[in-house]
Amino acid sequence: MVDNCTILIIDDEEINTLQLEHALEDVGNIITLNDSTQALELIHKAKPDVLLLDLEMPKISGFDILQELQFNPEFEQLRIIVITSHGDPQIEESALSLGAIDFISKPLNLKLCRLRIENHVKVKAQENILQNTQAALFAEKEHLRITIDSIADGVISTDQHAQITYMNPVAQRLTGWSQTAAKGRHIEEVMKLTDSTTKTPSINPLTVALKENRPVAMAINTQLTSKQGVEHRVEDSAAPILNEKKQQCGAVMVFQDVSETLAMSVQMTYLSHHDQLTSLPNRVLLHDRLTQGIARASFNDTKLSLLLLDLDKFKFINDALGHHIGDEIIAHIGHSLDCFACNDITVARVGGDEFALVVPHESHSLSLEPLINQVLNVISKPFRSGGEQHILSASLGISVYPDDANCVEEMLRHADSAMYKAKNEAANSYCYFSTDLQVEMNKRLDVGNKLRKALENNALDVHYQPKYDLRSGEMVGVESLVRLSDDEGGFISPLNFIEYAEETGLIFRLGEQVLEKSCISAKRWLDAGVPTKVAVNISAKQFTDSKLVDTVAMILEKTQLPSKYLELEVTESALIENYEYAVNQLKLIAKMKVSIALDDFGTGYSSLSYLRLFPLNVLKIDQSFVRDMLTDSQALDIVSTIIELAHSLHLQIVAEGIETAEQKNKLDELGCATGQGYLLGKPMNYESLTQLLLPSLHNNDQYV
Template sequence: MDFEKQTVVVIDDEPTTLLMLESAIEALAHVITVSDSAEAFSVVAKTQPALVLLDVSMPGLSGFDVCEQLKSYANTASIPVIFITSHSDSEHETTALALGAIDFISKPIDVTLCRMRVKNHLTIQAQSDMLSTMNGKLEAEKKQLDVTLRSIADGVISTDASGDITFINPVAQRLSGYSEAEALGQPINVVMNLRDATTNSVMLNPAIYALEVRRPVAMAYNATLVSRHNQIFRVEDTASPIIDDQGNLLGAVIVFQDVSEAVEMAVKMTHLTNHDQLTGLPNRVLLHDRVMQAITRSFNAKQSVALMLIDIDNFKYLNDSLGHQVGDFIIASVAKRLSAAMGDNATLARVGGDEFACLLTDNGMGFSADSIAMKCLQKGREPIEIDGKSHQLSLSIGISLYPQDAANAEEMMRHADTAMYRSKSKGKDTFSFFSHDLQHAMHHRVETEICLRNALDNDLLAVYLQPKYKFSCNDVISAEALVRLFDENGNVIGPDAFIPLAEETGLIHLLGKQVLRKSCEFVAKCNTKGVDLKVAVNVAAKQLADPGFATEVKQIIDEAGIFPSSIELEVTESALMHDFEQTRTILNSLASLGVTIALDDFGTGYSSLSYLRQFPLNVLKIDRSFVIDMDKEQQAYDIVTAIVQLALSLDLSIVAEGIETKAHYDSLQELGCHYGQGYYMCKPITLDSFFEKYIVKSAVA
């Protein structure tokens, strides 16, 4: 045994004894001598020796006192102590052993005997250290093996020789539906419910068979695992017996994997080309082919064909708020209801995220389309139970007829889409036929789009400002920028008509950029008069979806030569939730520029308090729908009160919009609202009018 790295501390007040002991054991270990018992503890604690030789009788602290010190502290308690003593009575030995001593060396010292005792104890200590090291390595290997088995992507279950489970990893727990605590000790046949995929008959577990034949075996073809919660997984696996070096059968291990997706993919490859994966309904490709065939047949038979386009109302809100998994459940449920309503004589297809289409033939000039549309609306109104909660849905339906209003399949789909949007504009939960009025509306939409593109190309958009009044002093120190579009005759086209169009066509990016630029240039103009004006500009969801939006805002502000704090960007709740992570990143970038961020129309969208913490918001705007009713409805007043209190507690500025009466103004001022805007104070006015009315007068004052 090699003791070169071991250390022995010898504690004795007699120099002769120290010298003798050092000489006796210096060939066995590195020796440190201590003559002052008061220093003994600190030396031992610092050097952490393999062994301490301690004289019992010393001035100051006795050997018993030093030993008691050493055994009282965790970092020295395990160091073995051999007492050096001239006493041989049992009382001293009892005391020493009680304090934790492991041996005695008697005075006068027999050098040979002393060396042998020290050597034996150093050997024991070295073996103990080696055993501790090996145990540590074994424990580390055990942990590594356990982590590996639990991290493997396949399911792993081991059993004892009787087939009872001794280990189950997380994948196996998920597939079987049993937790580790529930599975351990259970027969593997109970936890792994294996059945034939075709006959549903019970299958022998391969682990049991491996125990019987004492060799590796594979699972039978076409096996399924039915989980505790009746989920069905197609699985493949191998099982092997666990046999030790002496040939003893200790148990079995089975490794299996979920191949459900691979099997389904193989089955569906030919199906997916023409069918929707979620609902199993025909997709747009197959529908188009059937519409063309129906048109050909109806032309020859002089009959009518109807195409219904069906959209789930407010689906995006449900999908975003409840999650895509719930959204898929809703779509699948609606698909089943629509299939039941239409019967076997119609082709129902899923043509988009939440859009369905139904092809009806031989419908007798459309009267059958009426009745089926009504059945679909009734089915759509039936509540859907999700996690114990009832959700009310509705549908919007558009109908196009061939040959009455369409000449081909593409035109039928386009006209049905137009009719469906008419249903939505009528309040949803209804159906509409394509008509000449809708054709006129489509023509008007095209004209509006042309007008909008012309205004954007030639910088003809008009920006109006509605002043915001500070309740504490009734001064105007900020305003909201509102965009206006004029047709070729100088008539105003309302934002409700062209803003949604801009979002649909992608023109919202250029529109927003022009409004922001004009607003910044107006702020710069006000600054020349010595007036600091803050202008709030509305931001659409699609603008926030642009990763370069913050850079664009900075460039426009820099070009105008104004402070970023002069600009406030108003975002809606729905815009915030469009892409949570990207939106937060962009808003943080904007906030770092010094731009103020306002949450517009609070309470009308998602109304989740989480984004008040997770987004860098500075301002909360109370929607006019609450303000306008607060003097007539207690509930509206209570909502406004709650919003104000919430904003105040979060140290957010509060802006109330839609103030139309003195009662509104007085109530909001009393509640502690900071700013207000509305027709009661001032309607939106042109930039020139605002400059003359508020800026010039302010500069003169």
């Protein structure tokens, strides 16, 4: 039996259907019907592969059924075999014209019937297989067409003569040709390829692939011009199409539009080499320009100068007015400096408020002063931003190849050192790198290394300068002074390493260590029965630290020192730089019952308003006034005024830098209760001060 083959037998004589059903039972699935009025309904329901139909039936004849089936496309593939008792050729002709394909005569010869039906079933099975195969091939072809039409690349196939046979929608869009119009045309007529730089025609890789029978990549920098004149940058490859016998039967071209990709690549390259705010070359491109400049200078025996400039006090402007105003200022400076950029000179933004100029010049050329002065003049021109007029200045450092540098890194480092030197001079200053500057830079680096090592090992020395009651001579407290050891058993001046610590951010670690060491000493003195208040200096940089209050509280808790034995000394500049923040910081510190002293009073703003608002306990008279008060009447007036001011505000007053008995007596006469200085006592280490406080006190390791 052929799988799934259904045979429907319709005959009004039941004996015929029974005989045929028995004879064909293993040929297929047999269905019989004797009532012709139900024939069409059963045919639609059963959908047989083979139909045995009796022509002479009452009510509805076989011819009637044939006529109904003839115009129904659903039964085009139905194999109809008619059963008739007539041998009239006219009847056969009519049945054949209505769709019948074979005849079985009555009376039935069952053996012959079986053979005929078996053959038709086999043919029908082959038809089904062929039909299913064709459907599968069509589905596969349609899937392939949809896939190729859906991909983002253009696809063009040709015959072996490079004449187009197929184009997907992307290829049609990029070439400007429809598939109908392009079909049969040569590939080079449809794909106009040129070199995007020279505009000379390019050979189509598909023709090369056909000629050499191998895959061929598209030439670099290829441009496709569409039928409408639209230009696209394209890339990819072509390959020959081989049949199962490895014979060439055509070729396929696959290509893609890379115009946007190239534009994005160009944009990304630009962004990676230029500053977003000023559009000037950034540090990466500056490094490249310096490298090229050094190579040219070396080859031509010329010089190359690097001018590195930094805006003066820009951080103050940025913090005070906001970053959006700061960005406007940076953009303005970048635009102003861009006027110096030309084929020879590169202007770049190094980062933050730093800019650079790379200037090539002849070995015998005049100095750079004219250019430097022009640059500084451009920066100093007033301009308005944020509704206010701003006047800026800059510090500039210069390094010259090959005079003081042999490579890019050395030029950058030397120019930075020279700029740092200029920044310490005055606004709008410039400085060339020199041997002396190199020595100074090396010393500075050495100090930095020693400071870092001391901080890592918690090896900073803290000395204490005593404070005395000027009338009774009794010690009333000490001031902590940090010391950094050198390699020769001496100390490095705080002027050398405090500034370095502030610039590098090490001041926070330094301040914390000094504060903790001072509190440990004060706690040991307290436990020994000689309670002594210790004053610790807090730098302006430390005062901006949001963790300062927490750090003070943590150290007091750690050392178990009562807060009344700690005093923090702050400078006027630290308070004024961020007024509201300073008020909040000081109030939090005051809540802990820690004394607050205003150091170097009289050298800064000396505003009476903030003296009233800040929770201060002590005013310290700067040593410069104390030193000059006996010879300078103005200095004496200032000292007198400060003392009277402190008394009126109920503040303690401390005079610094007392070096002579005359100074001490005069201060006592003016009403200054407390003083410190070399006359009264020099700074000393913990052990020496402990002996001074209590000579019999021995060292106690409990708090070390």
